[in-house]
Amino acid sequence: MADAVDLAALVRGDKAVWAAFVRRYAGLIFSAVRGVARDPGDAEDLAQEVFLRLCKDDFRLLKTYDSTRAGLSTWLTIVARSTARDARRRHQLKLTPLDAVPEAALSVTDMPREQIKLPDELLSPRQKLVLTMIYEKEMEVAEIAAALGIDPQTVRSTHHKAMLKLRSHFALEDAPPKLDRRG
Amino acid sequence: MPGPGDEAGEAALWARWRALAAAWGAGRVPEPDALLLAAYAEGRLDEAAAASVEDWLAEEPERIADVAAARAAISAPPAVAPEGLVARAAALVGPVDPQIVPFRYPTQRAAGWRSVAAWGGLAASILATSLIGFALGNDAYVTLAGGSAGESAVQDLFEPPGSGILPTMEEDSSL
Numbered sequence: 001m002a003d004a005v006d007l008a009a010l011v012r013g014d015k016a017v018w019a020a021f022v023r024r025y026a027g028l029i030f031s032a033v034r035g036v037a038r039d040p041g042d043a044e045d046l047a048q049e050v051f052l053r054l055c056k057d058d059f060r061l062l063k064t065y066d067s068t069r070a071g072l073s074t075w076l077t078i079v080a081r082s083t084a085r086d087a088r089r090r091h092q093l094k095l096t097p098l099d100a101v102p103e104a105a106l107s108v109t110d111m112p113r114e115q116i117k118l119p120d121e122l123l124s125p126r127q128k129l130v131l132t133m134i135y136e137k138e139m140e141v142a143e144i145a146a147a148l149g150i151d152p153q154t155v156r157s158t159h160h161k162a163m164l165k166l167r168s169h170f171a172l173e174d175a176p177p178k179l180d181r182r183g
Numbered sequence: 184m185p186g187p188g189d190e191a192g193e194a195a196l197w198a199r200w201r202a203l204a205a206a207w208g209a210g211r212v213p214e215p216d217a218l219l220l221a222a223y224a225e226g227r228l229d230e231a232a233a234a235s236v237e238d239w240l241a242e243e244p245e246r247i248a249d250v251a252a253a254r255a256a257i258s259a260p261p262a263v264a265p266e267g268l269v270a271r272a273a274a275l276v277g278p279v280d281p282q283i284v285p286f287r288y289p290t291q292r293a294a295g296w297r298s299v300a301a302w303g304g305l306a307a308s309i310l311a312t313s314l315i316g317f318a319l320g321n322d323a324y325v326t327l328a329g330g331s332a333g334e335s336a337v338q339d340l341f342e343p344p345g346s347g348i349l350p351t352m353e354e355d356s357s358l
Contacts (some may be wrong), residue, residue, distance in 0.1 A: 125235070
């Protein structure tokens with residue numbers, strides 16, 4: 001989607017420019033929040049929250065947008081999903097009675113801690129991200145490649161190299177200490 | 184990608200690393216702002232900046248979908264929004280259309296002069312009350328001290344005694 005909006009007029013509060021902006025980006029924002037919403041009615045409310053956030057406090061959020069750093073559609077999608085998620089979280093916090101929270105979630109017992117030092121640079125950020133997407137988000141290689149804008153083969157090789165590092169690291173950690181047979 | 188046999192083992196290795204990282208407090212990466220995430224989605228960041236975003240995404244896996252959606256939005260055809268949403272969102276700015284009620288109104292931008300008028304009115308009423316109170320109090324003092332009714336404080340305020348504009352009691356009786 002080509003981004004051509006008179007941002008200066010928009011943040012001045014020009015009603016006609018705002019109306020044109022809404023007509024142009026309502027579909028994009030609606031479709032962005034749909035992934036976070038429970039149903040279409042909820043998506044409409046969340047999209048309205050996004051527009052409200054964009055114009056509140058004298059367009060404070062819109063004034064932070066910088067067209068030299070990212071496209072407006074991309075930025076709006078990120079802002080829309082983030083706003084929608086925050087709104088949903090606030091709503092859920094209001095509605096969740098304490099009795100509904102499992103006792104385990106409220107406990108403050110310490111998790112058993114492995115007494116092994118974690119090397120800071122064992123995995124690169126890209127490797128951590130790919131493993132997170134595979135094992136925690138259960139995403140397919142093609143999905144990961146599309147989300148990261150990289151080749152599927154790169155995803156496979158990143159995964160492979162990360163696993164080699166993890167295996168090697170934990171094999172060393174798990175190896176029994178060698179006995180000193182001298183003397 | 185892992186085969187069926189070693190998939191569980193690899194997942195367990197990753198889970199072990201995750202638990203270890205959490206236990207050591209690793210992964211406290213500051214959240215990138217929306218512009219930085221958008222720039223990442225568009226592939227505009229250099230290697231170091233992209234690595235910092237990916238580090239954060241690995242700790243916040245639910246935000247990966249935001250980046251994927253933003254990347255998809257670059258090439259996606261424009262979606263259609265419900266008419267009601269467009270009308271209500273458009274009504275958030277500018278004069279209110281009585282036919283359309285937005286969910287909530289934005290902050291009033293013209294509230295400044297109202298505030299000045301309100302504080303000014305308050306200051307004026309305090310001043311007026313003080314002046315009247317002072318005048319009444321002074322009148323009561325003059326009455327109790329045996330002064331004449333003509334020497335009222337209200338008169339004193341505007342015409343101090345001896346100014347000669349109004350006749351005194353003595354002058355008045357001699358007339």
